[in-house]
Amino acid sequence: MHIIIIGNGISGSTAARHIRKLSDHKITMISSETEYPFSRTALMYIYMGHMKYDHTKLYEDWFWQKNNIETVNSHVDHINTDQSKIQLSDGTLMEYDKLVIATGSKSNKFGWPGQNLNGVQGLYNIQDLKMMEAASRKGIRRAVIVGGGLIGIEMAEMFHSRQIPVTMLVREDSFWNIVLPQNESQMINRHILANGIDLRLEEELLEIKGKDGSVSSIVCKNSTEEIHCEFVGLTVGVSPNIDFVKSSDILTNKGVLVNSNLQTSVPNVYAIGDCAELSSPKEGRRNIEAVWYTGRMMGEAVANIICNSSESYDQGIWFNSAKFFDIEYQVYGQISVVLPEGIGTLYWEHPSENKAIRINYEMASKSVIGFNLMGIRYRHTVCEKWLTENTHIETVLENLSLANFDPEFFNEYEQSLMDKYNAINRKNLTLKSKRKLRLVENFLQSDLND
DSSP: OEEEEEOOSHHHHHHHHHHHHHOOOEEEEEESSOSSOBOGGGHHHHHTTSOOGGGGBSSOTHHHHHTTEEEEEOOEEEEETTTTEEEETTSOEEEOSEEEEOOOEEEOOOOOTTTTSBTEEOOSSHHHHHHHHHHHHHOOSOEEEEOOSHHHHHHHHHHHTTTOOEEEEESSSSTTTTTSOHHHHHHHHHHHHHTTOEEEETOOEEEEEEETTEEEEEEETTTOOEEEOSEEEEOSOEEEOOGGGGGSSSOBSSSEEEOTTOBOSSTTEEEOGGGEEESSOOTTOOSOOOOHHHHHHHHHHHHHHHHHSOOOOOOOSOEEEEEETTEEEEEEEOOOSSOOTTEEEEEEEOSSSSOEEEEEEETTTOBEEEEEEESOOBOHHHHHHHHHTTOBHHHHHHTGGGTBSOGGGHHHHHHHHHHHHHHHHHHHHHHHHHHHHHHHHHHHHHHHHO
């Protein structure tokens, strides 16, 4: 059986490795970005001089040949599902028995005037990094970044490392507050400003102006201010990279539609990673989850589905991690921007350092449902176990040392979290007592009136 994987990011390369572990099927992995897989999350460290490209490769080049996984550096133009063939950009036709689409994402553009000028780009692939490097060598006196997500702050840190002034336009009134609760979002606002970034909240891009084919300035939508710059980073999210799929018989929406077995609408064709859209996601989860961790899980799952025909994809516990300059960020489970009814929260913030912990739990059952961590890391296996087993909040508080990588902070926050939890309980008990007292008083008053 011949299995073709289109894309060699974390989802595609994980699928290839696990298919090889489980079988001796012929595997071909195709990518127009690079011949060999590398860590996309390390792009920023190449620019900042901490790593070289070769350091970011997942394995040595010989690994793929040794494991009999063919790598092809080319672009797929078309999928012919009737004939079970794909066509490469040079016209080459390749026949498959099973096809896995793992083409990741592409940076969003929203039709701004000037968005196709030289010096205007996103940051997703190695080609983007090379263009960013070329622009920097040419000379950037100021860079403007449009958008306040994870890629935007990575790009800001990259320029900051080379002392290039940065202006960030963020549409919301606080950084990434569509994901982060208010306290954590405001912490990031302060940290961005402390690093010398010109953060413009509640501001958007109106147009990009150019000179001789390259960007020369941008105009802000709300203030109408014109900011002169030589680089514009478009970091207003990503979308599935599936344009070539739309000419096939495979059903698509925003992404390639798949069922719980990661199968598309066409037999023997699967989709995984950023480009896959689950038709029926787990309650509280998104149809498309464009994160590294999810891509790796999908890659392993599709290998088991293809080789064993016995395992569907389980989204598991939601997890993500990132870095805001010096602040590490982790989230496990359900953390909402606005606290839902019936959900309690414990929040601790270090008085002088950028460290914070939030634990959400159900008020009725006292089961923990989510962890939000800023500047502090928890062990994945411990958090996953607590969330999976619906662990009582008091049990979690009593055993936080099992999760923490930084034991020097135990005494600082463990007692504080417990005190807050006890205070909440006392307040709730007081309110209940007052309600009971009012009921008794009302009853007695009613009895006297009778």
